[in-house]
Amino acid sequence: MKPSLAWLGVLLLLSPCAQARVELPLLFSDGAVVQRDRPLPVWGWASPGAKVQVDFDGRSATAKAAADGSWRVELPAHAAGGPYALRVRGDGETVTVQDVLVGDVWLASGQSNMEWPLRETDGAEAEIARADDPQIRHFKVPQSWSEKPQARLTGGAWASASPQAVADFSAVAYYFAQELRKTTGVPIGIIDSSWGGSSIEAWMDPDMLGLDAAALAEKMRQRQAKHDEIAAKTQALTARWQAPPAQDADWTVAGLDESDWADIRVPALWETQGYAGMDGVAWYRATFELSAREAKGDLELGLGQIDDDDIAWVNGQRIGGMERSWNVPRVYKVPAAVLRPGLNTIAVKVTDTGGNGGIGGSAAQVYLQPAGGQRRPLADTWKFRTAGIRVALQDGVNQIDSLLYNQMIRPLQPYPLRGFIWYQGESNAYPGGDQRYRELFAAMIRGWRADWNAPELPFLWAQLANWISAGDTADAQGNVQSPWAVLRESQSATLALPATAQAVIIDVGDADDIHPRDKRTVGHRLALAARHLAYGQKLVYSGPVYRGMTVQDHRAVLSFELQGSTLAVRGGGDEVHGFEIAGADRVFHPAQARIVGATVMVHSSQVPQPAAVRYAWRDNPTDADLSNREGLPASPFRTTEW
Template identity: 55%
Template sequence: MKRLVLSGALSLGALLPLATQATTLTLPRLFSPGVVLQRDQPMRVWGWDTPGSRVKLGFDGRHVVVVADAQGRWDATLPAHPAGGPYALDVDDGHQHRRVGDVLVGDVWLCSGQSNMEFMVSEGRDAAAEEAKANDPSIRQFKIPHAASSAPLKRLQGGSWVAASPSTVGQFSAVCWFFARDMQVRTHVPQGLVNSSWGGSSIEAWTSARIGHVDVKALVASMRTATAAETAKLDRTRQRLARWPAQHGDVMDAAGKSAWAAAKLDESSWANIAVPAYWETVGYYDMDGIAWYRTQFTLSADEARHGVTLGLGEIDDSDRSYVNGRLIGQTERQWNLPRVYKVPAAALHAGSNTLAIRVDDLGDGGGIHGPASELYVQPQDGARRTLAGTWHFHPAAVTLVPTETREVTPTLLYNAMIHPLEGYPLRGVVWYQGEANALDGNRNALAYRDQFKALISSWRAAWKQPRLPFLWVQLANFKAGEDTADSSPWAELRESQSAALALPATGQAVTIDIGSTETIHPTDKQDVGHRLALVARHVVFGDKVVDAGPVFRAMRVDGAKAVLSFDTQGEALAVRGGGQTVRGFEMAGSDGHYLPAQARIHGATVVVWNTMLPHPTAVRYAWSEDPVDANLVDHVGLPAWPFRTTKPAAPMQMPR
């Protein structure tokens, strides 16, 4: 479901802020039953009322009185309070009374980012077992619904506090749930999770207009232009689909099988389509759902007798593939996985054979895509013959879904999903984002270096907490298909994330060993949450725990070998799986061209060499989007951080 386009339709009505003034006593949605307030910090509470109203607040025997300003807003600060509860927060203006019950005081974490942060417990590893044992009402989540605005909003558009239980925790952010579970074991206090995340979102969308240098008037104008362009594209797609006025899903034959998979079929009503290509790029813009592709390939009698291998390219998202009416393979929800299916002789015959593919697109890009080299028929012991070209195409059950790019449009999510939270006391921020920027290529991955630091600093300024703890997940391993011979956007974005450790009170959890080659959404969120909790214990609470694997410190050249030293927090270097041979290293000479290198642990160092490079100048480790071979760890199993010794990498900072 890779997003193809980073500009397009925007629902302007939903994005333009509305001017409102309270005439009744009103609290932000955060201050609702079940709220978790931050312990040991002054408790800031705010709201709205008729201008000039005297508002009295009471909490656990403490009281404060404030006056609503000319715009009707009031701000109050209650004394710092230790962990505990439940309590009640009472707010009264002499005419109206609001009581917020079931209030807990503990640690509050803002959990933000894109889909791997939004990814729910119900979608993860061992979901049923995790849900069954999640009966802990002292851990609570406030899920902020998706919202966007061209100007900062004062109020959230929705949300409520939900206590963890077997029936509710499935909807919690998995990363933040497992993080909070560990943190509660450490602190023995309630945990509040403010979940402000949006799948596919870019860092630009979470950055204020001022920090992101956004011209708001120009932004609104471009949104209007994009909406008009989107409407025109949708109209053209509707015109194409008009040739098939009735779409009822798969057409079945008398035997109850898919008729469009048959070896022989009247294809006169079918359209021609270029393969490989996302169907959005060849005339079917913003189309989601089910469509069929058909083509033919020719075999000799000998080739048919021995069976063949079919390469069907990358299919977004799911496929069922047939040869001569026989199902020869199917894959579910793997938008960027090349399909390679063995076809037995029983499904083949000499002469023309029919290939039919049912594609089910769940959103964003759809169809048969990827490099043309991935589309082929290969006889046993024979050369590949391409299947790329013009195929026949027929939608079966589709809908048109306008491309919404609010989540990648600068400042829109910040305005609607972060700005209304500003000032709500927090223990810290937990961040998992970056995939959208890495998928945008090398230039954007390097730009992230400054963008990420700016976001952290600006959020801290908004909360008036220059050392507000900010923790994040470094991008996990994944076969994104973005690597080239000269660059790796994912590795470069990881480096950009690590550069933010130069800021105080920051920390990162490295996950290059617990991602998934096949999916951008790995299901192991338990280990992610646990590693984040280790970082929080070190950075936030000062615990003497090992929270990071080996971190590169320095390189010296000894003849034809590079000798690397690391910070290990006192742990010995080790190899995952045992032994002394380390994989995942590359080495370059004066020409800057990297070659795979051999490496071994030697005491507290790693020695790296390549016999073809007598004068090494640079080394890099785990420098790819999916460094599955990288196996350097410490004795507690935490992975070494990816690095390169050449600029722009700077010495990494250990978590503080």
């Protein structure tokens, strides 16, 4: 999620025919997995007019390179198996791709929760240690972008699941592949093309977005003008801070003159506080008080999730630091020898290498805890100043229409796939964007399927997990603003497309962290959907799905699609939580709900004539506990879109 982007502006713009040798796309490299039981296109580049021959397990095909050097052949479908060698002869040389398996290939895409590596998840150490399946393979598409569609990836290689490699695999995709390996017995290849913080628009081409070339160019011009305006504001805000300290120690001591320092909220990334597009080094300072007794013992200091590197001091003494760990909560031990009764000073040097920067995470992660004492919050206003920064809004490319599609999706075509898995939506969960998502998402699915010439290629996604966003509000009348709830509804609406399914995960998120660490459950639920849609297995792959409402005796009676399962309450019993009910006045009230057979009966003494019901209609619906007997949660819903 946080690589340097300085090289991204340098793209491979040379014509393929400039290379006087036969070449293959990087997907056709050692260790590749290719799709079974489908015709296999193989393509590449050579000298114009060159004859190219492709051989694979006794099957051959030939082609002549076109004037631009491009060529393509199609080999017949092949059953699962391997390893095999793929040989391509042309331009007087032979290129051999070794250790090729034939199995099922899935494209995994989205933003940071799909990108999230196995090493940063629950149970990672044990899972990495036992990873030993050379028939699970992972290809990571580098984060890259282009203003025009590209034929070549900027990098990437296949890696087999082993303790040496699997830590960097997409965790969701790995657990998904692991289950499919067990149930199908064939090799599974994952192409991971994801970018943290990306919008859905960045993964769509102009046609999917309904933009012609002129409209796209104008939109790019407007975005650039807006970016220039924001960058100018950030530069004006930081212009007063020119000289960094002669040495770090100068800004770590107590009693420093902070009159020229600014105030900043902690925790909160600095981009959200006026410093948009800023990368480089900045400093934070704060103080805390200790009693004489507290100062005699060691102390635990929590500093949130610092993006990306940090060094921390207390009273001028270094007490910890981490590098390239933007998603790791900092917890440092402060020895008693460093502490003093009364006022103590914290100084933190933060280095941001790209993207977001600063002290982030949740308020609960910023604290001090004296030995044997109560934890005390340090989330507050701190002092802040920069010390060597640059302002460039290039990190926003993952939000711009088509830029990621052009460089991270287009070059993958027409590599045959078994299907898609998708985990994205957080960046579009804002008022307006949450409603529009249903149109965009459906258009993207249809567009990607058309790109692969497979109108019903299975498309599976993870619905947004529970989390508390800044947009989640409710007033005294029960009017809720929840962009995550609306975006979940938009995701559910997309199930109207054929060969689609979603994994509902409102029970495995983290209220304080947009990146929940339980990725095993997400991969498992996506795999259940794949086993049904892609492999035709008869199994329950989804929780209850709302189907309709009637009113009986002042109660709303809700019916559900159950896939042959039964309704249940997570944790047991038949009293269900997370429901609200409203009458014609459109004012929602907390409701009592009970499972009665295959229905849920919902009522409230404050609503004698029910008109509408909603369930789990918040960003973080922790009390929502309707599920089926398999433990799969019901999807959030509302009976009417008031």
